[in-house]
Amino acid sequence: MTEALEGATHHPEVLGWWRKYIFSVDHKVIGIQYALTGLTFLFFGFCLMMLMRWQLAFPGVALPVIGTLFGENRMPGGIMLPEFYNQLGAMHGTIMVFLGVVPLGVGGFGNYLVPLQIGAPDMAFPRLNMASYWFLFLGGVTMFVSFFVPGGSAQSGWTSYPPLAVISDGNGQTLWLVGMVFLITSSLLGSINTLTTIIQLRAKGLTFMRLPYFVWAQLVTGVLLLLAMPPLEVAGILQLMDRVAGTSFFLPTGLVVSGQVLAVSGGGSPVLYQHLFWFLAHPEVYVLLLPAMGIVSEVIANNTRRPLWGYRALVGSALFLGFMSFVVWAHHMYLTGMGTTISIFFQTTTMIISVPSVVILTALILTLHGGSIRFTTPMLFALAFVPMFGIGGLTGLPLGLTATDIPLHDTYYVIGHFHYVVAPGSIFALFAGVYYWYPKVTGRRLNEFLGKLHFWPSLLCMNGIFFPMLIQGLAGMQRRLYNGGVDYAYAQPVLHLHKLISFSAWGLAVSQIPFIVNFFWTLRKKATHEENPWHATTLEWAAPSPPPHGNFATVPEVFRGPYEYSVPGCAEDYLPQFAAVGPATADS
Amino acid sequence: MSSQQAKDHPHAADVDRHVRAYITVFVALMVLTLVTVWVSSLRLSLRLAVSVALGIATVKASLVAGVFMHLSSEKKLIVLGLALTVVFFLFCLLMPGVSDALNNRL
């Protein structure tokens, strides 16, 4: 080769520590950086929630010991101030979505696995990859720092609706907006990389219909991030202008604050913000979901020793889901006074979008039928995903129709619904992924006993937290109330559930200890470097564990579909995509 | 130059034709700019003014995209992706706003 290739990872034989571990351009190092950052913020956001749960279970009661750590302007005498509760609420949501699940699912798993699963040496743009991680890091630091400025962090919900978000005091909300710009930039750059990589760097023989479902999921996720993130950036810029430059994009004329008319030019529209926000935020929930579905599909196929049922239906569903996700956003806005025509449109699209999810869940369930199921820890988490996400999805249906949404909007029912899909839904899937691919990343397997000790209590506690919320919401208990609704007569019968939920939440925290112990303790064991411990069929298992820089010793070639398990006439119960011998199939 | 690389890039002769196109489009764009300014001085009704201005802008944009950005000879994948994006934008972002405004529900 006379011409060097763009972004060629030419580097000296020995990289300094900084270039190797911190400012690396290797997708695996970057993937681990994303994953560790994501897990850390997941933990941090979880802690925020645990604090909130004290206030909800024991409103106005001082939190012993821990409560004294937060100072007089947050928890005087250990008793939580409403302002602090609101900060915790807003930041819990923001952190879990943008700094927890997305970095882990897309930046972590996506970055690490996509090049491996398509047989590429790295992502298409390694330096851009590194840059997108550091934007995430910057965004995370900004969000974290916002807690410590006068007035505290953002406290107008993760949705930051104006006018409240615009008029709130202090710099916390402004920092939130700046942080969001960093995080959006990170996702945008990452999606450009993912899409180019999948389109251009597939190995020889790896047609689109032979791609592992995980890669399809990342492809659609990339499209969602690419096209939906910019309008949120617009919303952020306009809100920043409102806060910092005194404009009134989102402030209507004659807005009265604390008894005085606000001295702005007016003419703004709060609903405009909601349109811009939800235009991203609805596809965003599928960004949270799709990588999870991808992971679960891989784990289920592998642990049933069967091909995924209905591969084409799965692919079509993912594509259709991605497309539809752009045209349902206003179902978050039914109560803004929209006209019936628009309302009917969004109700219809919302009902339609439930179909592909059902197809995917059905395909996963049908895959189990007749399979030789191995109840490994990743499989337990993946199996739990199915009914948990099912509950989440079903509870979404009344929210998607205006007649039933009117009493349920902004109640705990909504919180229960969306947490079912992301917590015992997506996060369980991410756990499945960690257990499943840990051997590839580290060359060691996580301990199965500790894994089960992690799984069963977690499953129990998740349901203990979120099922009662559905009940509370049906009773009419509003969300975002710092004292959990004690002042409302109709909330009285369901108030006691707060205690059940809080104890389940703290129980969930304790349930994570086996996982944390397992995660770090296993690293101290001697590595076995098994290349393919799960006897799986996809390309990442052709690489050493862990893969070296450049991933594969020889450029891989693909001969068949991704899930050739239990092929009749085959000696083993699996036939890897990359194995030369054996029958070649046209598609999977 | 390898044969693959030769396929990747237009030859010098092709570029000559392209350059003629660039100059032509340049002149067209200048003219259209002057036209659009002149039309605005006619103080047409808002509906008409918007239609004409956006119409001329669309023509200019198409020339830039088609000729300067080589979209007219670009691979289907790129053109399709872009067309999809533009359709998304036009439909998704305009629809609620226009509907709300028509119902005076802003």
Add this chain to the structure above:
Amino acid sequence: MSASALIPYTVETRPDTGLNNVKIGIWLFLASEVMLFGGLFAAYILLRIGAAQWPLGASILSVPLAAANTLVLISSSVTMVMSWASLVRKDFGKFRLFMGLTVLLGLVFMGIKATEYMTKFHHGLFPRTSTFLAIYFTLTGLHAAHVLGGMVVNAYLWGPGSAMWKSEPLRFTNRVEAAGLFWHFVDLVWIFLFPVLYLL
């Protein structure tokens, strides 16, 4: 160091897609930019339709200055594409001339824009003064930020970046093409911005 560490199709095209990585990457980026400016335009439309009254652009803004800027930007688009064409014709001297002109024209654009802004501020017209001015400053401000970004890239390609012409001419040509696509897009946005803000 294994050959597999080198990333394929960064310069040569992949047979089944007919594209190289850089071209796909830049078009994906431009798609996201369409949504970015599209979002802002949508905000403009919503705000204008909902407003009790809306000033005629020409009554507040300077049409001659903006028209001049339009001609400047269009010219810079031509010089940009000519700089790429020069590289294809293997004329490095012409490339430097045209790219230099592009950067210069970009500077002229920014200069005129700065004059416009300064005049507004001098007359006490700020973003907070009215919704029209708010969206005007935001739209043109974001656009100007993109012009600046493009100029930085172009200046790099004209200056230190042009050293790549000697070692990897094809790769350099592709880079200039990608930068050109971005620059044309910035011109495209202005083609819509100008009539919408100034003439309607």
